[in-house]
Amino acid sequence: MAPSTSSAITLHVNGEKYTLPVDHRTTLLDALRERLDLTGTKKGCDQGQCGACTVLLDGRRAVSCLQLAVAAEGREITTIEGVADGDQLHPVQQAFVDLDGYQCGYCTPGQICSALAVIEEHAAGWPSAVTDDVRPEAGPPPLTADEIRERMSGNLCRCGAYVSIVQAVARAAGVEAAV
Amino acid sequence: MTTMTGTPAVTGAVGTAHTRVEGVAKVTGAARYAGEIPYAELAHGWLVLSTVARGRIRSVGADAVLAMPGVLSVLHHGNAPRVDTDYVGLLGKPDPTLAVFQNDQVPYLGWPVALVVAETSEQAREAAEALVVEYDEEPHDIAFAAGRDGTYTPEDSAVEKGDVEAELAASAVVLDAEYTTPEEHHTMLEPHAAMARWEDGRLEVVDSNQGTMWVANELAKLFSLDPASVRVRSEHVGGGFGSKGIRAHQVCAVMAATALQRPVRVVLTRRQMFSLTGYRSPTAQRVRLGADADGRLRAFAHEAQNLTSTVHEFVEPSANVGRAMYASDAHHSVNRVVRLDVPTPTFMRAPGEAPGSFAMECALDELAEKCGVDPIALRVRNEPDAGPVSGLPFSSRNLLACFDEGARRFGWADRDPRPGVRREGRWLLGTGVAAASFPSGAGPSTAAVTAEADGTFTVRINAADIGTGARTALTQIAADALQVETGRVRTRIADSDFGPAWIAGGSMGTRSWAWAVTAAAKDLREQLALGGTVPPEGITVRSDTSEALATLAQKERYSFGAQFAEAAVDVTTGEVRVRRMLGIFAAGRIVNPLTARSQLIGGMTWGLSMALHEEAVRDAASGGHVGADLAGYHVAANADVPLIEADWVEDADADDPVGIKGVGEIGIVGAAAAIANAVWHATGVRHRHLPIRPDRVLLGGAVAPAGAEGPDA
Numbered sequence: 001m002a003p004s005t006s007s008a009i010t011l012h013v014n015g016e017k018y019t020l021p022v023d024h025r026t027t028l029l030d031a032l033r034e035r036l037d038l039t040g041t042k043k044g045c046d047q048g049q050c051g052a053c054t055v056l057l058d059g060r061r062a063v064s065c066l067q068l069a070v071a072a073e074g075r076e077i078t079t080i081e082g083v084a085d086g087d088q089l090h091p092v093q094q095a096f097v098d099l100d101g102y103q104c105g106y107c108t109p110g111q112i113c114s115a116l117a118v119i120e121e122h123a124a125g126w127p128s129a130v131t132d133d134v135r136p137e138a139g140p141p142p143l144t145a146d147e148i149r150e151r152m153s154g155n156l157c158r159c160g161a162y163v164s165i166v167q168a169v170a171r172a173a174g175v176e177a178a179v
Numbered sequence: 180m181t182t183m184t185g186t187p188a189v190t191g192a193v194g195t196a197h198t199r200v201e202g203v204a205k206v207t208g209a210a211r212y213a214g215e216i217p218y219a220e221l222a223h224g225w226l227v228l229s230t231v232a233r234g235r236i237r238s239v240g241a242d243a244v245l246a247m248p249g250v251l252s253v254l255h256h257g258n259a260p261r262v263d264t265d266y267v268g269l270l271g272k273p274d275p276t277l278a279v280f281q282n283d284q285v286p287y288l289g290w291p292v293a294l295v296v297a298e299t300s301e302q303a304r305e306a307a308e309a310l311v312v313e314y315d316e317e318p319h320d321i322a323f324a325a326g327r328d329g330t331y332t333p334e335d336s337a338v339e340k341g342d343v344e345a346e347l348a349a350s351a352v353v354l355d356a357e358y359t360t361p362e363e364h365h366t367m368l369e370p371h372a373a374m375a376r377w378e379d380g381r382l383e384v385v386d387s388n389q390g391t392m393w394v395a396n397e398l399a400k401l402f403s404l405d406p407a408s409v410r411v412r413s414e415h416v417g418g419g420f421g422s423k424g425i426r427a428h429q430v431c432a433v434m435a436a437t438a439l440q441r442p443v444r445v446v447l448t449r450r451q452m453f454s455l456t457g458y459r460s461p462t463a464q465r466v467r468l469g470a471d472a473d474g475r476l477r478a479f480a481h482e483a484q485n486l487t488s489t490v491h492e493f494v495e496p497s498a499n500v501g502r503a504m505y506a507s508d509a510h511h512s513v514n515r516v517v518r519l520d521v522p523t524p525t526f527m528r529a530p531g532e533a534p535g536s537f538a539m540e541c542a543l544d545e546l547a548e549k550c551g552v553d554p555i556a557l558r559v560r561n562e563p564d565a566g567p568v569s570g571l572p573f574s575s576r577n578l579l580a581c582f583d584e585g586a587r588r589f590g591w592a593d594r595d596p597r598p599g600v601r602r603e604g605r606w607l608l609g610t611g612v613a614a615a616s617f618p619s620g621a622g623p624s625t626a627a628v629t630a631e632a633d634g635t636f637t638v639r640i641n642a643a644d645i646g647t648g649a650r651t652a653l654t655q656i657a658a659d660a661l662q663v664e665t666g667r668v669r670t671r672i673a674d675s676d677f678g679p680a681w682i683a684g685g686s687m688g689t690r691s692w693a694w695a696v697t698a699a700a701k702d703l704r705e706q707l708a709l710g711g712t713v714p715p716e717g718i719t720v721r722s723d724t725s726e727a728l729a730t731l732a733q734k735e736r737y738s739f740g741a742q743f744a745e746a747a748v749d750v751t752t753g754e755v756r757v758r759r760m761l762g763i764f765a766a767g768r769i770v771n772p773l774t775a776r777s778q779l780i781g782g783m784t785w786g787l788s789m790a791l792h793e794e795a796v797r798d799a800a801s802g803g804h805v806g807a808d809l810a811g812y813h814v815a816a817n818a819d820v821p822l823i824e825a826d827w828v829e830d831a832d833a834d835d836p837v838g839i840k841g842v843g844e845i846g847i848v849g850a851a852a853a854i855a856n857a858v859w860h861a862t863g864v865r866h867r868h869l870p871i872r873p874d875r876v877l878l879g880g881a882v883a884p885a886g887a888e889g890p891d892a
Contacts, residue, residue: 030300030301040207042368084207089207093207106418109208156816158420160781160782163780166817
């Protein structure tokens with residue numbers, strides 16, 4: 001008997017449960033886009049280089065093109081569709097709109113998911129490659145423009161909207177005056 | 180039903196910042212791009228590309244693949260329908276790359292040889308990767324260098340005024356320098372994607388492109404269809420930059436949908452995009468400038484060369500950039516081409532101007548140094564009263580106002596002109612400047628504006644918003660012309676059924692569409708002003724700008740700009756960091772300051788990326804790319820980009836109903852030169868080859884591109 005090449009799995013996405021059979025080769029990204037019709041998560045390179053497919057897995061950012069759907073079973077997945085509170089945009093989303101932190105919009109869902117995680121990671125005291133003092137007792141470094149640029153560098157934007165992306169993240173993080 | 184009389188007039192939307200009308204859709208993930216719309220019975224196509232750079236296909240092992248799970252079809256040159264390529268489309272004759280599977284010849288590595296169609300994308304991909312294609316391989320030649328054998332001068336690519344050689348001989352100061360720019364790729368974040376299906380006797384294509392009518396007309400010609408029977412839509416486009424026209428994926432999707440009689444979607448992979456969707460050719464340029472001791476130009480000579488494929492000619496018009504820029508007694512500029520076993524290059528953001536301005540504006544900076552003149556003063560000295568070659572008047576030319584404003588804001592007056600004198604720890608610091616120019620044009624367009632019975636208005640125009648903000652700008656323009664709030668106007672775009680309109684290209688889109696929308700909206704307002712009620716089906720007025728454009732006076736119509744950059748060069752690693760950039764532009768009337776600023780800064784970001792990062796590398800042995808992906812091909816990431824500021828001076832075009840010139844491309848022009856000039860100012864070393872990589876900095880600018888060393892290099 002040929003080995004099975006598909007399984008029924010349950011994915012927890014944006015607070016909803018979805019049970020579906022998936023081909024074992026299916027990435028989380030393709031499961032979201034092609035099976036669950038959650039196309040807000042974008043496919044820019046399908047090889048972990050551009051960040052357009054960034055989602056939150058158990059609250060941490062991850063590129064969904066490098067996750068197999070079967071390996072995401074049981075994890076809390078947040079996509080761009082789950083960021084707003086009904087019709088009320090999340091402050092990060094609102095800042096991207098108000099400050100024009102995008103142009104074509106294709107990298108935007110990934111940028112926003114990354115920004116959500118950047119703000120959390122910073123608040124939790126995680127250093128980055130540009131943090132001067134990385135001793136735990138030093139606490140979170142000031143969230144400067146350079147810190148935001150470094151922490152957002154996993155998400156490419158070919159339209160060249162970085163300047164306003166940095167401003168949008170700073171506004172949402174409450175450090176607009178500092179950058 | 181609503182009466183339209185007595186409504187207070189509202190204007191002032193144009194010139195006021197307006198967030199994107201599709202903004203909420205883009206930040207919530209609700210905006211659907213071409214590959215994201217579900218269809219019942221959708222099948223998935225996956226392209227198979229050649230693995231040799233030249234030769235013939237001996238066999239395609241379709242039978243083995245057809246037996247794989249889910250596989251529906253394998254299209255290749257042995258079974259694909261014939262298409263008609265003997266036509267002239269919007270931008271000339273078609274590139275044979277898009278007319279897929281027509282013969283057994285392979286003219287470059289990454290040429291489409293088959294399409295595998297399956298029930299799911301996983302099945303299609305596995306089958307495509309399993310398909311065995313055998314080739315009779317032939318030796319290939321991909322070595323690009325100026326003046327190499329096979330170089331030719333295409334028709335109408337040279338301009339001559341006066342005697343350049345005589346003026347050079349009579350000049351007190353002569354600069355003669357060669358510059359190169361590498362192969363560069365658009366790499367928009369959304370890969371090319373198309374869904375094709377037959378519906379009620381019509382071919383429907385949902386695509387990601389820069390002009391639906393352009394793609395619809397080419398598909399109609401290729402497949403010998405009545406143009407009215409083809410409908411192409413492209414509501415949201417994840418970037419284009421010149422690459423999203425008619426391409427292999429749409430043609431494949433149509434072939435497969437026709438053969439299978441069900442909807443077929445073809446999405447290119449990131450790697451496939453490197454050989455199938457065009458790119459900017461590498462260039463080799465020589466600039467010769469002859470001047471009097473005070474810097475007044477006597478001779479201006481710019482010779483540029485690019486490569487193209489063996490199957491289609493594309494000229495990167497780098498040498499055209501000077502034809503409207505600087506006064507000189509004699510002028511010579513020419514673009515030359517050589518055909519190699521590589522894919523066909525295409526238009527990429529500021530084609531010609533981007534690489535051409537790098538060479539020309541670096542050469543001006545070198546001449547300023549030789550003459551001991553400030554680089555801005557040198558440009559002032561050579562400012563023409565009329566087109567330097569054509570003699571035609573400028574519609575408006577506010578380049579010097581850009582330099583004045585930029586110099587003031589950048590602090591240029593405080594600059595020590597000597598190179599290599601500012602040091603901060605391990606960093607050498609310098610500042611540089613360059614001029615920018617880009618043609619302003621408009622293409623014929625039609626629009627329809629409808630007064631709806633509920634008091635709102637609907638604009639229908641076959642525009643494309645590839646991230647430019649065109650949808651929002653046209654909403655503002657329509658609102659002002661109708662004298663209503665923008666909230667009462669909805670703008671529908673990117674549907675070939677709306678009728679002909681110009682493409683999102685050449686910085687001409689918003690100007691072309693705004694003209695048509697203004698005309699229709701004004702007519703409608705005049706009709707409504709006569710009074711009466713709006714019937715349930717609304718009142719629609721149409722416009723066509725063809726006649727108005729045909730009678731436009733011949734002038735030199737350009738946007739201009741002044742680019743400023745500060746660079747820091749790490750003397751230990753050779754790393755170059757750009758610390759700040761400022762661009763001041765004279766680019767017509769700015770419709771939406773919020774999105775226009777994004778466009779200009781985006782272009783300047785491209786200039787930074789071009790100066791320091793971008794370089795597609797080919798392997799001489801295989802003829803293909805090394806690292807054809809976003810890890811191998813570097814574009815600027817967030818941490819590479821400092822605070823970039825863009826602003827503008829008053830420059831409304833009096834001959835345009837809205838005063839627009841276009842802002843899509845001017846931002847990249849001159850930006851790489853300003854950075855290279857800043858690197859010289861920091862280090863005292865001229866960098867004439869892009870990108871300015873750390874190894875080039877450490878070796879003092881001496882590393883020329885590999886291709887220039889000849890085929891054996």
